[in-house]
Amino acid sequence: MRLAELSDASGVSVATLKYYLREGLLHPGAVVSRTQADYDDTHVERVRLVRALSEVGGLPLATIARVLEVITTPGKEWLEVLEAAQRTLLKPVSDKGFGGAEGRGRARAWVAKRGWFVDPEDPFLDELDRAWAASDAGGIGFDEERLNRYADHVEGIAEVDIDTVPTEPEAAIRQVIIGTILVDPVLAALRRLAQQHVSNSVAGHH
Amino acid sequence: MRLAELSDASGVSVATLKYYLREGLLHPGAVVSRTQADYDDTHVERVRLVRALSEVGGLPLATIARVLEVITTPGKEWLEVLEAAQRTLLKPVSDKGFGGAEGRGRARAWVAKRGWFVDPEDPFLDELDRAWAASDAGGIGFDEERLNRYADHVEGIAEVDIDTVPTEPEAAIRQVIIGTILVDPVLAALRRLAQQHVSNSVAGHH
């Protein structure tokens, strides 16, 4: 398959493919001659993955490059890779609150109270803090009780996530990382649809 | 409060505040003289809201401007506003799949099968299609059963959402729109923490 054919197969312009090659988002094809390279299905797959992570996952290309590196580096220890993946996925946190610095560390306290087994150094605790503070800034601050109600249901989601992780390590890493990113938008869309359903159901009963 | 003081109060630079004023993201202060304007708490709040929607919600400023317009336009019918809000929140869909156009419309079929009451024209059905297709492109495609398991839990989340909507229309609109945007990151962070908890719990039992 030549570059133009890869372009047709993936729906991405030749110019963009060249760009992805330069940026290391796409592995080079087999060099046939100095002006020709051969691409195969792995390239088509890769391009689709990159577009999915970019368009739906909303990740910047630089982050996608790191993600790809992690999931294509074989061997390595499970935990090591997952940790690297987590660090990779996190947007650099700007540490600034929204005018007031109150409420930092609420997430840790809440998680402890709830009895969740999570590393107290986990960066997603800071993410939760940030997101919680943002809700406050938006004037829709919520209390621990409401967070607990959310958490009840999210636990169920996480169980599905863990349930469906393949046993083979290579596939597992791929699933965990890509699944985490790409399933988020699915859940977001489901949430909006479910809101409509619930609200229509309630309305229908009155 | 002068602009410099608003800057101190909100943690946003004067230059950026000027920019927000130009872009209509921040309502003008009361003009005291040609070189002085008076800002108050509503301005501080507004700036924090803009930063929250931008930094945590990840919305582009142009979208934030539209959101603000919707939630600050009083009167209007409930449904009308919510509809406008939904349209506002959606990123312009590029309609392109990820190389293959297969699988379009799966979302509608699935929703019908599940018996959810949603408008068949709802753009979030397309969002769900896109996100589902992206998961396929990522090589972690899932079947309807897994989607059903997710949906069971998401319904619970939506119930919490609807439960906590205030009765007063003005506040309700604000809550629905801002809540939808800003709670997503909270749920995403919770999901990652819950994944860890579940996975640690399982590991602990073996």
Place this chain on the structure above:
DNA sequence: TGACATGGGATAGTAACGCTCTCCAAACTA
């Protein structure tokens, strides 16, 4: 064998976004 289109690599240019810097004259301040 030669004319000529095509492919791939390198470089430069572009559009959108989100600020940030500079300048200005009016106005407050010592």
Place this chain on the structure above:
DNA sequence: TAGTTTGGAGAGCGTTACTATCCCATGTCA
């Protein structure tokens, strides 16, 4: 009154994700 500060307008900048141009070796057909 001298000096600093303010708000407003405009241009400029850095990043991101492409896109367009140029070049020439190669493949292709006569």
